Amino acid sequence: MKRLLFLAISFLLLLTACTPNAPLYTEAVKKGLDTKSFESKSTLTLDTNLPVEDESIKALLATLKSGVNIHVQQKSPESGHATFSLQDPSPLLNAGLWPGKNAPAFDIYAEGSKAYFKSTSDNKFLGVTNEIPAETALESGEALKKVFEAFLAQTEFSLKDVKTVGKETVELADGSSHETTHVRISVDFQEAVDFLAFALEYASKQPEFFEALESVPPVPMPGNEANDGSVKDGLAEMAKELKSLDVKQLKAEGWDVTIVCDAWINAEKEFVQDQVGLTVNVPGSVLAESGLSDNSGAPSVFFKLNVKDQMWNINKEVTYPLPPADQIIMLEELEKHPDLVEEFGENSLIGQFVAMTLAPQEPPFVDVPDTHWAFQEISLLKEMGIVNGYGQNEFKPNNPITRSEFVTMAVKALGLEPSAKSLTAKDKNQVPAWAKESWQTAVETGLIKGYNDGTIRPNQKISRAEMVTILVRGLQMPMENGYKLTYADTREIPNWAIPYVKTATANGLVKGSPDNRFAPHKNASRAEVATVLFNSMFGALPIE
Known part of the structure; x- marks a missing residue:
């Protein structure tokens, strides 16, 4: 179980490799690729001025604005534990969007080929067996890591606004204190488009990228009968379309994208804290055409996503107790004993998943029974x-x-x-x-x-x-x-x-x-x- 968004954020910032004033960040990214175990706490928030009338959506946006907490304990690349909770769950509870009186939270374990899920509405954990063997997933991860490393070593793209803010002391969630170097990277709309085009074009030329995907279910896209070839062409085509965008014209129409990434790096050249802020401005007319807003004359609507993360125990021993066997109901067991579904909350997400999985599929037509080959x-x-x-x-x-x-x-x-x-x-x-x-x-x-x-x-x-x-x-x-x-x-x-x-x-x-x-x-x-x-x-x- 990887730290939430860590690799995604790192991949975005790999492009600073050749930026002269960011060697420290580059070294931290390299070490991040070798991270096997860690603990982290993250907070994700989403703020927007999107005009909505539906009270349920308003309640959900209010909850996201207050923040989602994620605590991860990764014992090894194939074993980890994560909990998800809300800073302020009251909007969901008051709007009746969550069953019961307990605040919404999820408890998740990954152990090799098995994963266990439980929400505050459930009495037991739901156990699921992953169809992809853990060894295969690890091999795919290593292959993708090689792609990242090659990308880091040869990239010719560099961001303009990369600076060292200064030396700062960071107090981590485990109570430890670290002297760090604070690095900030700012990316504007044009750079974001250039980066995506560059990354997609690079990926389309890497055979290791497609070899790593051979064990992963294919992306549902027309003509994708194999991961190699059609995906490659698709990435190259997307890169071509991005290169053709007129960013100045888009900004004149009300579109804009800004990304600000902050990283706090200790003396061992390890990330101990990072924060990524993504702001997207969308013209009101576009929202009206999509049906998300009735006010076509509204000014640009903004969406601000912020992820702040602290990390410790990097490549050190991480332990946690697994749920007892009598607290786990495997999905295979549920198929044999459907009455066990009562152990899961009737309206929780896990309960709904279980009910949907076990419910007999209704034939789409009277002459197409579930035994029909199509x-x-x-x-x-x-x-x-x-x-x-x-x-x-x-x-x-x-x-x-x-x-x-x-x-x-x-x-x-x-x-x-x-x-x-x-x-x-x-x-x-x-x-x-x-x-x-x-x-x-x-x-x-x-x-x-x-x-x-x-x-x-x-x-x-x-x-x-x-x-x-x-x-x-x-x-x-x-x-x-x-x-x-x-x-x-x-x-x-x-x-x-x-x-x-x-x-x-x-x-x-x-x-x-x-x-x-x-x-x-x-x-x-x-x-x-x-x-x-x-x-x-x-x-x-x-x-x-």
């Missing part, structure tokens, strides 16, 4: 409003799907902006009214090309070759023309579809059937399409 995919897509059913709440998963049905689902899944441009296809009058806008969007964005005779055939059943082609276009995948297809029926794939099938296969988006056939002309079923869309959105396993 149950999870269809359930999620229904919740997201991407798929709909027929009368009597039927989905008809085995029915072939029409081009209109597929286009409607694909446009929603890809998040394409609706188009009002009229269709020019010869058979545009055959497009169902409910699919008209989706067809207009699909044609306008190039998702659908149509046939050589000028038709789009909206009510025709869609084939697997057409489905893959549309999907690859929508995900904007680079063409893999050099990839060699080995399907037994490769010769049956239409020429116009070959580049798209190659690309989809090369990226692991599709694969052959058990007899190694692609079946390009086979009509895709509604369940198959739901699975394809789910995979394209969340980077799941390839379809057969």
Whole structure:
């Protein structure tokens, strides 16, 4: 369990490595990367002038403004204990946002592959087993550490406002006193943008970064079937977009970002205290457009996040008592004995998690039971409003799907902006009214090309070759023309579809059937399409 935000803050400030007046801070960052054990106490506050009417949100903001306390005891990289509490919980209690009379607090333990959670509303700890082995997590951490070290060693970026405030005495929460050097780093809007662009571009060029992520579940983003490649391209693209930002224009519109980082470093070149302040100003018009505020004429709204942290017992022995075995209920045990859920607060976050985990999933449609092979995919897509059913709440998963049905689902899944441009296809009058806008969007964005005779055939059943082609276009995948297809029926794939099938296969988006056939002309079923869309959105396993 790492100190809250410590690595994130350190990573932000690694860029001071080549700044001549910040060698002490650089050495402290290096030592921070080698921290194995420590104790720390942190306070996080959030202040804002965001105009809100909802009393619950007001109560929550008041609580965050007073502060959240975090106490961490890290015994080793894989074992730690943390408690979370509020400086002033009364707004939540008075607003009825927390069950019971006890102040909201959480107690969390991490021991190897197991974690234990308890809130003030619970009688027992909830035990959860991590699916990623502790050894694998440690290996990933070491690999990422090497990336940080390489970043620190070769970076050419330097911040302008880095200064030594002076010598100061710091009294830590454990009662000890330390003579420290106080270093302050200030980052303006332009520097923040430059830093992010630089960091993302650097990360996109580091193979160690992707090797370290191989054991971690993939980021849910379209086309992310593997951590390497698609994530790399995504980081590079984000860096490119950041570089293109006109910060002066954004500031003129009311946007602004400032970061002030303070660090107190002892004689051993260790962080014993740090504080990070982040202020973001957002134009009132933007908040109105997002629905967060009704006052479009309001001046710039500010958000001020402040994290203050003290740290001691660095790389020394840290001990704490683990909760007794009879105070822990493992999630696996709850699945066998659901009545044990009563040991958790009915309305606590942990209690809600337990109830949600144990509750039987309601079938999304009457003809898609929880035993159906596409149950999870269809359930999620229904919740997201991407798929709909027929009368009597039927989905008809085995029915072939029409081009209109597929286009409607694909446009929603890809998040394409609706188009009002009229269709020019010869058979545009055959497009169902409910699919008209989706067809207009699909044609306008190039998702659908149509046939050589000028038709789009909206009510025709869609084939697997057409489905893959549309999907690859929508995900904007680079063409893999050099990839060699080995399907037994490769010769049956239409020429116009070959580049798209190659690309989809090369990226692991599709694969052959058990007899190694692609079946390009086979009509895709509604369940198959739901699975394809789910995979394209969340980077799941390839379809057969």
